[in-house]
Amino acid sequence: MEHTLNIAKALADGNRMRVIVALMSRDELCVCQITEMLQLAPATVSRHMTILQNARLVQNRKEGRWVFYRLLKPFPEPLYQWLQASLAGSREIQEDSRQLQEILSCNPDDLCRRQKNRKKCHHSH
Amino acid sequence: MEHTLNIAKALADGNRMRVIVALMSRDELCVCQITEMLQLAPATVSRHMTILQNARLVQNRKEGRWVFYRLLKPFPEPLYQWLQASLAGSREIQEDSRQLQEILSCNPDDLCRRQKNRKKCHHSH
DNA sequence: CCTTTGTTTCGTCAATTAGCGAAACATACA
DNA sequence: TGTATGTTTCGCTAATTGACGAAACAAAGG
Numbered sequence: 001m002e003h004t005l006n007i008a009k010a011l012a013d014g015n016r017m018r019v020i021v022a023l024m025s026r027d028e029l030c031v032c033q034i035t036e037m038l039q040l041a042p043a044t045v046s047r048h049m050t051i052l053q054n055a056r057l058v059q060n061r062k063e064g065r066w067v068f069y070r071l072l073k074p075f076p077e078p079l080y081q082w083l084q085a086s087l088a089g090s091r092e093i094q095e096d097s098r099q100l101q102e103i104l105s106c107n108p109d110d111l112c113r114r115q116k117n118r119k120k121c122h123h124s125h
Numbered sequence: 126m127e128h129t130l131n132i133a134k135a136l137a138d139g140n141r142m143r144v145i146v147a148l149m150s151r152d153e154l155c156v157c158q159i160t161e162m163l164q165l166a167p168a169t170v171s172r173h174m175t176i177l178q179n180a181r182l183v184q185n186r187k188e189g190r191w192v193f194y195r196l197l198k199p200f201p202e203p204l205y206q207w208l209q210a211s212l213a214g215s216r217e218i219q220e221d222s223r224q225l226q227e228i229l230s231c232n233p234d235d236l237c238r239r240q241k242n243r244k245k246c247h248h249s250h
Numbered sequence: 251c252c253t254t255t256g257t258t259t260c261g262t263c264a265a266t267t268a269g270c271g272a273a274a275c276a277t278a279c280a
Numbered sequence: 281t282g283t284a285t286g287t288t289t290c291g292c293t294a295a296t297t298g299a300c301g302a303a304a305c306a307a308a309g310g
Contacts, residue, residue, distance in 0.1 A: 001139065001142065001143075001212060001217045001218060003211070004142070004212055004215070005138075005139055005142060008133060008136040008137040008142065009137040011133040012130070012133040012134040012136070013267090013268080014130055017129070017130060018126075030286090031288095032286070040268095041270055041271080042286075042287065043269085043287085043289080043290095044268070044269055044270070045287090046287060047288085050288085062276090062287095064277065065276075065277050065278065065284095065286045065287075066286065067286080067287060067288090076207055078203040078204070078210065079203070079207050082201055082203035082207065083129070085201075085203065086128070086129040086132075086201070087126060090126045090129070091126075092126045138297090155256090156256075156257060156258095157257090166300055167256075167257065167258085168259080168260095168299085168300070168301075168302095169300070170257090171257060171258050172258085172259090173298090175258085187257095187306090187307090189256090189307065189308065190254095190255060190256045190257080190306075190307055190308065191256065191257085
């Protein structure tokens with residue numbers, strides 16, 4: 001039961017659920033892109049991704065300085081269908097999807113620059 | 126997303142997952158029977174069942190002093206299939222199933238008497 | 251009524267978890 | 281080799297959660 005329970009625990013967090021659903025239609029996402037979508041500290045995102053990876057829901061691929069995550073294949077089919085059916089109409093998920101289009105339209109470099117600027121901005125407060 | 130997340134949270138606990146799986150093959154179970162299976166305090170079991178009910182995974186029916194819980198229909202089909210497939214071979218679940226046969230073989234009265242005896246036994250330590 | 255009994259609610263405590271910043275790591279590039 | 285940059289690990293804090301016992305509730309039966 002342990003593995004099944006780990007999957008349930010991995011999904012029992014709103015941010016992690018958003019990531020999984022995002023990956024269901026996006027093939028792969030870089031950590032910095034996920035960070036942008038969730039609006040969390042990189043350290044926090046990294047921690048979430050580790051939990052998802054330990055639950056064997058995602059896998060990662062390094063490319064230079066970037067780490068890209070994707071769903072681990074084979075992804076449990078019933079789980080996939082459940083999330084798909086349950087969250088298709090969710091406002092938050094749709095908003096994530098819309099924002100991801102924006103995020104993906106610029107390359108990771110620009111994205112990370114944008115994040116750095118935001119950080120500076122926060123410090124000025 | 127809130128409802129979907131509530132379901133994931135409801136399943137993200139070993140004891141609650143055991144209850145759901147037990148109800149997948151047992152139609153309905155009394156609180157005292159679930160208490161016997163999980164070996165937890167009645168108050169704790171009641172709390173778990175409330176969480177499952179708020180997630181709309183179970184419903185209850187009162188009969189005299191007893192409260193029987195069953196899966197709420199319609200139970201999300203993909204979720205049902207996922208649990209079925211993932212936990213069919215689980216040692217713990219099989220052990221629960223075996224023990225439930227025992228529990229169900231005596232009527233609730235005897236069961237609760239047994240629980241009371243165990244409680245007295247604990248006090249004597 | 252009053253007692254018994256099964257369940258739930260409440261209050262509390264210990265354990266777990268999500269979040270962050272700082273520091274460590276790792277990789278590219280000057 | 282040194283610096284910049286993306287990611288992860290570590291240490292800590294605040295919030296959440298699971299567990300229990302005591303007390304409240306609800307239903308049956310003397």
